[in-house]
Amino acid sequence: MSHTKRTLTLEDVADLARGCAFLGSGGGGDPHTAFMEIEAALGEGGAIELIELESLPDDAFVAPCGWIGAPTISAEKLPSGREALQGLRKLEEITNRRVDAVFPVEIGGSNGLAALLLALRSGLPVVDCDGMGRAFPESQMVIFNIRGQQASPAILTDDKGNCVVIETVDNVSEERLARAAAVTLGGSCHLIEYCASAREMKANALRGTISDALRIGRGIRAARENGRDPFHGLFEALRASPHFDQAGVLFDGKIVDLQRETRNGFSVGRAVIDAFGGGQRLEVEFKNENLIARLDGQVRALVPDIISILDRETAETIVTECLKYGQRVKVVGASAPRALRSAESLAVLGPDAFKLPGPYRSIAELNGWK
Amino acid sequence: MSHTKRTLTLEDVADLARGCAFLGSGGGGDPHTAFMEIEAALGEGGAIELIELESLPDDAFVAPCGWIGAPTISAEKLPSGREALQGLRKLEEITNRRVDAVFPVEIGGSNGLAALLLALRSGLPVVDCDGMGRAFPESQMVIFNIRGQQASPAILTDDKGNCVVIETVDNVSEERLARAAAVTLGGSCHLIEYCASAREMKANALRGTISDALRIGRGIRAARENGRDPFHGLFEALRASPHFDQAGVLFDGKIVDLQRETRNGFSVGRAVIDAFGGGQRLEVEFKNENLIARLDGQVRALVPDIISILDRETAETIVTECLKYGQRVKVVGASAPRALRSAESLAVLGPDAFKLPGPYRSIAELNGWK
Secondary structure (H helix, E strand, C coil): CCCCEEEECHHHHHHHHHHHHHHCCCCCCCCHHHHHHHHHHHHCCCCEEEECHHHCCCCCEEEEEEEEECHHHHCCCCCCCCHHHHHHHHHHHHHCCCCCEEEECCCCCCHHHHHHHHHHHHCCCEECEECCCCCCCCCCCCHHHHCCCCCCCEEEECCCCCEEEEECCCHHHHHHHHHHHHHHCCCEEEEECCCEEHHHHHHHCEECHHHHHHHHHHHHHHHHHCCCCHHHHHHHHHHCCCCCCCEEEEEEEEEEEEEEEEECCEEEEEEEEEECCCCCEEEEEEECEEEEEEECCEEEEECCCEEEEEECCCCCECCHHHCCCCCEEEEEEECCCHHHHCHHHHHHHCHHHHCCCCCCCCHHHHHCCC | CCCCEEEECHHHHHHHHHHHHHHCCCCCCCCHHHHHHHHHHHHCCCCEEEECHHHCCCCCEEEEEEEEECHHHHCCCCCCCCHHHHHHHHHHHHHCCCCCEEEECCCCCCHHHHHHHHHHHHCCCEECEECCCCCCCCCCCCHHHHCCCCCCCEEEECCCCCEEEEECCCHHHHHHHHHHHHHHCCCEEEEECCCEEHHHHHHHCEECHHHHHHHHHHHHHHHHHCCCCHHHHHHHHHHCCCCCCCEEEEEEEEEEEEEEEEECCEEEEEEEEEECCCCCEEEEEEECEEEEEEECCEEEEECCCEEEEEECCCCCECCHHHCCCCCEEEEEEECCCHHHHCHHHHHHHCHHHHCCCCCCCCHHHHHCCC
């Protein structure tokens, strides 16, 4: 059996950033800073190798990584660039094992790129998979938790060189401790968690989601370069994915109201979007991520399905902390990976978990898509 | 050179608990629960050996320990009894060193007894010293921090089996992270911190403070048993200490008002005490510990000097969380150890550190004691 292995170019990373922003459902942080960090690091040499999960032996040790905190904070509190490698070395020290590969715990937003920088710094490959297929505000909202993996030991590091090792008897306590530590350390920290053997990851991870994000970003760019509607490029890429194939435009309009505050380490609020010329109104509520979209009061998309707000000309995703009054946007919905829509998953990351009106109904059903 | 080494009896532990409550300056938690834990553990066998710091070789590895959180919470949230030993074993694991002895990070309140239980569980001796000579609300308010020791690695454990290892570049971040983790885990956790060689502890620790607390508790009890005023026994014991020799009654009266709330993991408030028959009034402000006493608005005692509120008949200390309206009390002041009254120490744990009106003036000066 041969396995695909490719080296990512800087153009790939830019495409990936665009795709990750879309899959973030508004959250996971703007990938722009992470992209610039990788651009600078690539300039110093080194390469980012993307490998398939299957290419790893079952006993390989793999580490999901990302950032925890409010994207509104991470947009202003720049990283030192040393957080991830410090965390990786600490993980190796306390487990007395060498890590063989890394990957993003969530593909959405800036976190979809975090593993690339760690790969460059450590010389390790990046595995083409993630744990969320999008972004979620809390770290137990990950397929690894739903499928019984242990979050511990989790390693949290900050830009000053502080490090917290969290070993809990349950994964919700791990999220709460990591969140409290991140808030204490300024609101944005690197977190390595749910480390496991490749055998476990083969059973549990969401495969190919880095490739999906790459395809989405490339599709948007290629359409623009070819003078086509970038939304056509986006939807072609989404339809080609096994995860996000049900997708469409939920609304087209202008942001007329925006409420956003940082509460308990999260960016919480809502955006109100009116159709051009008046008439219909879409309201999107978010907690780091966009969670629910209502068209004139009727629910049209519900977490875990993806709700992203895009610039209506360029199809660039506008993440939660970059929303502004007056932006002209299209709101796009896409199906979440099937693994997130099981009853077990919905209990952890569906509408109930956010105290939103449920039960969950798929975006295809809510919009009458085939 | 011969060194004193003694095995503590259950009566010693009861006396120690009484003395620790006094030295807590209202804080450190009511030692009653800790006493009962030790009573039960002693009944299962084992012995508590109290040794002098000098008896340890310079390269011995010693671990200060105690509890972090609000005493109001620890009075209701009982420990599992496994927290301290779990923390000790984790410390040994991450440092790859065996711990040779333990001692209380603060002698005041329940924390003065915490090391005894760990000694029983681990078979290690307890060193006759501590890091505060009383109790303080924040963990960086310790002579080890003032004298440049590192708090890290700090090991925080809870009753469920959760564990957090904190490694910070500064000791205030360690306090903040430990506090946030303790709040997240329910408000009361075991904490091992400022671990060091016996050489460092010989240079920095406050010596003989367990013996002081024992003498205080025994002096009160012996006076009662002999039909004497227990406050005479208390003051005889205080005068015999090199640390707490300036002491006296600040006030005698009845608690007529009490404000107490749990804020950010601390018990914060004030007690108002009126003289019998009216006239004078003493106000005591606390943040876990009693920090300032004002007689009709005039400051009569200031942190770090000890301010304890005692039952006026039995001379049993009433810790902050046990204060009640109507209690008839004597408020006793005593000098803090000299090491806490240096300019460097006062910057960390004096009135300024609590945003109280300063500068610090000694209790002897404020009351015209010789």
